[in-house]
Amino acid sequence: MTITKPKARRGRPPNVEREFTDTREALLRSGMEMLTEQGFATTGIDAILKRINVPKGSFYNYFKNKEAFGQEVLRQYALYFARKLDYCFLNEQVSAMQRISDFVEDAKSGMIKHEFRRGCLVGNLGQEIIVLPDSFRCELENILLDWQERLAVCLRLAVQQGQIPSNSDCDELAAFFWIGWEGAVLRAKLTQDVSPLDTFFPRFCSRNTEVIFLFIFLDDRSKFFYSFIDDWSK
Template identity: 60%
Template sequence: MRRKPGRPPRAEGARDTRGALLRAGLEVLTEKGFAASGLDELLRRVGVPKGSFYYYFDSKEAFGAALIERYAAYFARKLDRHFLDEALSPLARLQAFVDDACAGMARHAFRRGCLVGNLGQEIAALPEAYRESLRAVLADWESRLAACLEAAKEAGELAAGADCTRLAAYFWTGWEGAVLRAKLEGNERALRLFAEGFVATLPRR
């Protein structure tokens, strides 16, 4: 019993309980996936009682859906930051994303992976509604990368006949595998290996 019940101050040194839950949820779920992540652990971590959780979210399923949404937004921003960076050539932008991702995984000692990959893997045991959400997220990433590859085409870094949409789908498919492998091996080797292989085999002209 650490605190009396009731509403804590919110106006000033406010504590964004919902936000804290989402942040911690992302940390836990990108590490262990959905099924293996217990609410109790999450709540202990954030220092919030169960009642609060169920005030902000209808269920664990709803919480997961919110996490997917938040992760998609976070990742879309990251992709835009790199893929739309006019200071770099299109292929250099892709490389910058890869470098960023490697640094990100290293920062968490290769324990955390990709939320989409984690949930996709256990999709059979997840709410059916997640499937479409995850698919949509991947489709979104695909179109962002395809646009970057189109830019590469115009910059003469990629053959005019290249199928950018197909290449983008190929990239994200393999990339998810690389993230999984990097987690398993505990190093960035797989990420580098896949990225280099992908770029190396791009049709130049």
Template identity: 35%
Template sequence: MFEVEPSPAARRGPKPKPDTRNNLVQAGLRMFHTGGYAATGIQGIVESVGVPKGSFYNHFASKEAFGVEVIDAYFARNQDKLRTMLCDADVAPLVRLEAYFDDRIEAFRAAGFVKGCLLGNISAEVADHSALVREHLVKHFGSWSGFFETCLAQAQEEGVIGDQLPAALLARFVLNSWEGALLRMRAEKSDAPLIEFKQVVFGRLLA
């Protein structure tokens, strides 16, 4: 399943270079997103960075531990966009929420409807097999839906949408629906599932 942690003897050697760790994580991020977790081997990762395989184990106890850091890096990279687009109090809450999805849809169009969301991809591949990975996925999905919740709670407070359902529940449903739409997008190589997502969410659910 996951690679066994090397013995202490395997960890002896030169002191790790600080930038090597980040370079490995960034390489893992690209390769996991493009080829998937299972299909990406440690050897390929270290070769892409130009370091020996032993350098990997100077920084990470296992592929599982490495995968967690890649997940964390992926969410951290996207968190600034979430904060910038969804926390601007000068913009109406549903306007900024819809603008966020419009931005993402345009990005997927430009990329040719490939890759999707790394959190969703890793969930499908690894969540059943690793409690550690699952823990980090749950945390990041929770943070992500929390940004949506902020917008939806404000919209409810302003009377723009009803409050029959808690904002937190609505936010989770929107995120779950978006993740499903991304899977269909990749299968169909089309933006139709994303457009349909918007039609239902903004045309009906939040109308």
């Protein structure tokens, strides 16, 4: 018996792995967009699939269930947000406090761009924690701790640069920032404007100090200056 060797197909071979990756990434992007707008509990799988025209059967090729999908969306969001923080907090072209201010301004621009429909996924899920699977609790806490540490590093640099008092507890300030930030983002979604962020950030800068930092942006380079005045809140 003669076995006939099949003829090789002409052209480039089909990239099955790429198809898998593209569909999976499309699902995650769709999920991230919807979860930042609506939260986990009220977002159905069907709505996520409809948004990108993916059949329901395909979803279960990549994710065991909605919980597994939500956890992966959260992990991808954490990676995305960590890159955003690094872009701002590790920018050696500007001072430490300017880096934090740049992050705030970028966040304000993002909220305006999306017409205040999207908030912070971590904050959204944190508000739903009572109804979420237990697996989310530890993941959310670890993400927040990671953000705190990234900010604390930037604040320690601010101490070295003489922008905040030398006795500042940078870990405590970083924790305070994210606690207040999530509340400010939520309030901004409610009011449909960035004034809650504008209210929060200056008060964060004066937290546990005897001074108020004034942020003045001048010329095309938006140079950062700060001056100290007595804290009139006493």
